[in-house]
Amino acid sequence: MAYSKDSLTIDAEKVANQLCEVILSQIGGTLKKSGAVIGISGGIDSSVCAALCAKALGPQKVLGVMMPEKESSGDSEKLARKLGEKFGFETIKEDITRGLAGLGCYSERNEAIKQVFPEFDESWKCKIIIPTNILEKKTFNVFSLCIENSAGEKKTKRMPLSAYLQIVAASNFKQRLRMTTLYYHAEKKNWAVIGTGNKDEHEQGFFVKYGDGGADLKPIGHLFKMQVFQLAEYLGVPEDIINRTPTTDTYSSEVTQEEFFFGLDFYRMDMLWHALEQNIPAKEVAKVLDLTIEQVETGYANIKRKILATEYLRMEPLMADMQK
Amino acid sequence: MPTIDQNTARGDIKNFIIDSFMFGQKDQTFSDSDSFMEKGIVDSTGILEMTSFIEEKYEFAIEDDEMTPENLDSIDNLVQFISKKLS
Numbered sequence: 001m002a003y004s005k006d007s008l009t010i011d012a013e014k015v016a017n018q019l020c021e022v023i024l025s026q027i028g029g030t031l032k033k034s035g036a037v038i039g040i041s042g043g044i045d046s047s048v049c050a051a052l053c054a055k056a057l058g059p060q061k062v063l064g065v066m067m068p069e070k071e072s073s074g075d076s077e078k079l080a081r082k083l084g085e086k087f088g089f090e091t092i093k094e095d096i097t098r099g100l101a102g103l104g105c106y107s108e109r110n111e112a113i114k115q116v117f118p119e120f121d122e123s124w125k126c127k128i129i130i131p132t133n134i135l136e137k138k139t140f141n142v143f144s145l146c147i148e149n150s151a152g153e154k155k156t157k158r159m160p161l162s163a164y165l166q167i168v169a170a171s172n173f174k175q176r177l178r179m180t181t182l183y184y185h186a187e188k189k190n191w192a193v194i195g196t197g198n199k200d201e202h203e204q205g206f207f208v209k210y211g212d213g214g215a216d217l218k219p220i221g222h223l224f225k226m227q228v229f230q231l232a233e234y235l236g237v238p239e240d241i242i243n244r245t246p247t248t249d250t251y252s253s254e255v256t257q258e259e260f261f262f263g264l265d266f267y268r269m270d271m272l273w274h275a276l277e278q279n280i281p282a283k284e285v286a287k288v289l290d291l292t293i294e295q296v297e298t299g300y301a302n303i304k305r306k307i308l309a310t311e312y313l314r315m316e317p318l319m320a321d322m323q324k
Numbered sequence: 325m326p327t328i329d330q331n332t333a334r335g336d337i338k339n340f341i342i343d344s345f346m347f348g349q350k351d352q353t354f355s356d357s358d359s360f361m362e363k364g365i366v367d368s369t370g371i372l373e374m375t376s377f378i379e380e381k382y383e384f385a386i387e388d389d390e391m392t393p394e395n396l397d398s399i400d401n402l403v404q405f406i407s408k409k410l411s
Contacts, residue, residue, distance in 0.1 A: 140368060140371050140391050140392065140393065140396065140397075141368050142368065142371065142372060142388075142391050143372075144388070158391075159372075161369070161372045161373050161376050164369075164372060165369070301393075304362075305361050305368070308361060308362070308367070309361070309367035309368050310367075311364075
C-alpha cells in the first residue's frame with residue numbers, strides 16, 4: 001500500500017476482536033490465570049487495555065487499581081473511576097504516598113534537585129524535559145530539570161550526570177512500587193498483571209525496567225499511539241480520557257510525554273517511524289507529512305538513537321551461556 | 325583556559341571512552357570517525373558523562389544548543405569542537 005496520511009489507519013473492530021482472543025488465550029492458556037489486574041491512571045493506554053480485558057474476559061474478571069500518590073493529578077482518579085463504571089469492572093484505590101516516602105523517593109529526589117537548584121524545596125514543583133524541536137535541529141536527547149514555584153516563576157537547567165541519575169533513580173520508585181502493588185493484588189487472586197505500554201513506549205524505551213515494564217502480558221505493546229487512539233474510539237473509552245494530554249504522572253509539575261521523552265507529537269513521530277520501518281524514501285515521506293527531507297532524516301535518526309540507547313531495558317536478565 | 329594539542333586530545337578522549345564505557349578493554353576497536361550512538365559505544369546517559377568530562381578537562385561550558393551530534397558524536401567531532409571552543 002502506498003504511503004499516505006492514512007497509513008496507520010486500522011480496522012479497529014477487527015483488531016479489537018483479535019486482541020480479545022489473544023488476551024483470553026494468553027491469560028487462560030499460556031499463563032493459567034483466571035483474570036486481569038490493571039493499573040489504571042485515567043490515561044488512554046491503560047483505559048484501552050482495561051476495556052479490552054473486560055470485553056475478552058468479562059468485567060467481573062478485571063480489577064482496576066488506582067495508585068495515586070501526593071504528586072498525582074486529581075483528574076487521574078476521577079477518570080479512572082469513570083472508566084470502571086463505563087466498562088463495569090471493579091476499581092480499588094491504593095495510595096502509595098507513604099510507601100514512597102518510606103523508600104526515600106521524595107527525599108532522595110529532592111536532595112538531587114537541590115544540587116542543581118539550591119533554592120528548591122517542596123513548595124516548588126519539578127519536572128524533567130528534553131528538547132521538543134527535534135525535527136528542526138539534530139540534537140541529543142539530553143534531559144533538563146525544570147522547577148516552578150506557586151508564583152509561576154520557572155527555572156530550567158541542564159543536569160549534571162550525578163543529579164540526573166539520582167533524580168531518575170528516586171522517581172523510578174513510583175513505577176516500581178506500582179508494579180509490586182499490582183502483583184500483590186494479582187497473586188492474591190491468581191490473576192495476571194497487564195502491562196499497558198504501547199509500541200512507542202516499549203520500543204523507544206519509555207518505561208521503567210521492572211516498574212511499568214514489569215507485567216505478564218502487554219496487549220498493545222505492538223500498536224502505535226495513533227492506533228491506540230482508534231481502538232479507544234471503537235471501544236467507547238470516555239471522550240475526556242481520549243482527549244486528555246498524555247502525561248507521565250511521575251513529576252509534581254505537569255509534564256507531557258512529548259516534553260519528557262518523545263520530543264515530537266505522536267502523529268508525526270508514528271508516521272515517521274512507520275515509514276522508517278517500511279523503508280519508505282525520505283522524499284516521499286517529506287511530501288506526505290509536509291516536512292523537508294532533512295527533517296525526515298533527522299526524525300529517523302532520533303528514533304533510531306532512542307531504540308539503540310534503551311536496548312538494555314528490553315533485555316531479560318543475561319545468563320552465562322557456557323556452551324559457547 | 326588550557327590550549328589544545330589535537331593529538332593529545334584525541335588520545336585523552338579515547339582513553340576516557342575505553343576506561344568509562346569499555347571497562348578498560350583496549351582491544352575493542354573503533355575509529356575516530358565512528359558515531360558513538362550508531363556504534364552503540366555511548367548512549368544518551370554516556371553523552372552526559374562525556375560532557376562532564378570535556379567541561380572539566382578543558383574548562384569551558386557546553387551550551388544547550390551545542391549538545392549536537394555534529395559536536396559530540398565521534399572522536400573527530402569532539403576534537404574539532406574542542407579546538408573551536410578554545411580558539
